[in-house]
Amino acid sequence: MTPPSTAPLISLTWTDHVTGTEGYLVVDRLVRGVSSGGLRMRQGCTLAEVAGLARGMTMKEALHFDADDTGVRYIPLGGAKGGIDCDPRAPEAYGILVRFLRAVRPYVESVWTTGEDLGLSQDLVDRAAAEAGLVSTVQAVFPLLDDEAAARRRLADAFAVTVDGIGLDELVGGCGVAESALVALDRAGVAYRDARVSLQGLGTMGGATARFLSRAGLTVVAVADVKGTIANPAGLDVESLLAARDAFGTVDRGALRPGDEELPADAWLAADAEVLVPAAVSYAVDAVKQASVRARWIVEAANMPVLPDAEALLARRGITVLPDVVVNSGTNAWWWWTLFGDIGPDADEAFAHTRRAMRSLIGTVLERAEADGCTPRAAAHALVADRLPVMAERFGWYA
Numbered sequence: 459m460t461p462p463s464t465a466p467l468i469s470l471t472w473t474d475h476v477t478g479t480e481g482y483l484v485v486d487r488l489v490r491g492v493s494s495g496g497l498r499m500r501q502g503c504t505l506a507e508v509a510g511l512a513r514g515m516t517m518k519e520a521l522h523f524d525a526d527d528t529g530v531r532y533i534p535l536g537g538a539k540g541g542i543d544c545d546p547r548a549p550e551a552y553g554i555l556v557r558f559l560r561a562v563r564p565y566v567e568s569v570w571t572t573g574e575d576l577g578l579s580q581d582l583v584d585r586a587a588a589e590a591g592l593v594s595t596v597q598a599v600f601p602l603l604d605d606e607a608a609a610r611r612r613l614a615d616a617f618a619v620t621v622d623g624i625g626l627d628e629l630v631g632g633c634g635v636a637e638s639a640l641v642a643l644d645r646a647g648v649a650y651r652d653a654r655v656s657l658q659g660l661g662t663m664g665g666a667t668a669r670f671l672s673r674a675g676l677t678v679v680a681v682a683d684v685k686g687t688i689a690n691p692a693g694l695d696v697e698s699l700l701a702a703r704d705a706f707g708t709v710d711r712g713a714l715r716p717g718d719e720e721l722p723a724d725a726w727l728a729a730d731a732e733v734l735v736p737a738a739v740s741y742a743v744d745a746v747k748q749a750s751v752r753a754r755w756i757v758e759a760a761n762m763p764v765l766p767d768a769e770a771l772l773a774r775r776g777i778t779v780l781p782d783v784v785v786n787s788g789t790n791a792w793w794w795w796t797l798f799g800d801i802g803p804d805a806d807e808a809f810a811h812t813r814r815a816m817r818s819l820i821g822t823v824l825e826r827a828e829a830d831g832c833t834p835r836a837a838a839h840a841l842v843a844d845r846l847p848v849m850a851e852r853f854g855w856y857a
Contacts, residue, residue, distance in 0.1 A: 481541065484511075485565070492571060492598050496540070501544060503543040508539045509539075512539040520841075521787060521842060534849065571599050616803035630809070630812050643733075656680040664738060686722055686723050688720060736763035748768040754777060
């Protein structure tokens with residue numbers, strides 16, 4: 459029997475005829491003919507980066523598949539990702555986004571469901587998608603729904619929910635990241651009040667994570683944005699920093715309190731904290747920078763923030779990396795739990811479901827890592843290797 463190919467199913471590069479900007483789409487795998495994965499925009503984005511993210515999405519979907527649970531409506535999809543090599547703050551960025559979506563429209567209509575990722579908000583993606591002639595960025599999944607109209611209303615209603623000024627769609631991912639960190643603390647017997655946190659990024663994922671960890675009783679001692687690191691060993695006022703952010707997660711320094719310090723951009727790495735949360739860019743921790751880390755756990759809220767050679771060195775130092783494919787999978791899962799009808803458009807229900815699911819998933823990964831004597835990332839890969847053949851046999855690649 460020929461082993462399955464590890465190459466992506468679809469890989470394409472698009473060149474904008476107006477600016478020469480390149481964009482990329484990689485569909486790593488299909489399940490029932492559909493894949494899932496966001497669209498990012500950042501200067502320096504590459505096809506290799508998007509391919510790695512697409513493979514990560516395949517893993518995230520598979521990790522949320524439970525072959526024994528027949529009572530759920532959401533059946534995980536395949537993995538995909540899109541990327542555009544452009545600074546999202548550039549004046550021409552929106553036009554490029556519209557033209558990219560117009561060019562890949564056949565894929566969005568048939569096989570690729572997408573949404574916000576690094577550099578883009580869901581509102582912006584939705585507006586550009588409408589201008590590009592798309593009904594929805596997740597319309598490829600509509601044929602799999604029992605009641606499309608009801609499902610679309612449910613998702614729209616969920617996106618309209620806000621909690622203390624922040625949209626539910628922004629909060630669920632951070633809820634999942636925070637729960638992952640809390641499970642690690644629980645297993646180690648560390649009281650929340652004794653745990654300090656340092657984060658890179660106070661945007662969608664980082665901001666929500668900071669809120670949930672702070673409200674759980676942890677002390678946030680440092681956050682970093684494009685202007686540098688804001689630190690206070692006695693603890694930062696998370697809510698005031700969240701209220702002082704712009705659309706890209708940059709904090710207005712006028713909101714800082716006495717005792718808050720402004721430090722260099724990489725100072726968040728060396729913070730005196732138990733938990734480190736990279737929640738901004740990929741490749742943030744390399745083999746050199748890892749030497750600065752003093753934390754006990756690195757919780758990957760961003761996609762691919764810790765490079766493999768850095769992770770190996772961290773493991774030798776007794777520092778555990780909780781991998782992105784597990785930790786930040788809650789946002790994607792929440793879309794589908796809501797659309798397929800496993801939960802309704804209610805914040806309390808969404809948070810409770812996310813906490814249960816993420817606590818179970820991270821617990822399973824850590825138990826597998828302990829049993830196999832490996833890293834949590836290796837354990838997650840092993841779980842995916844177990845589940846993908848079952849998904850393929852039960853549901854098939856194509857609709």
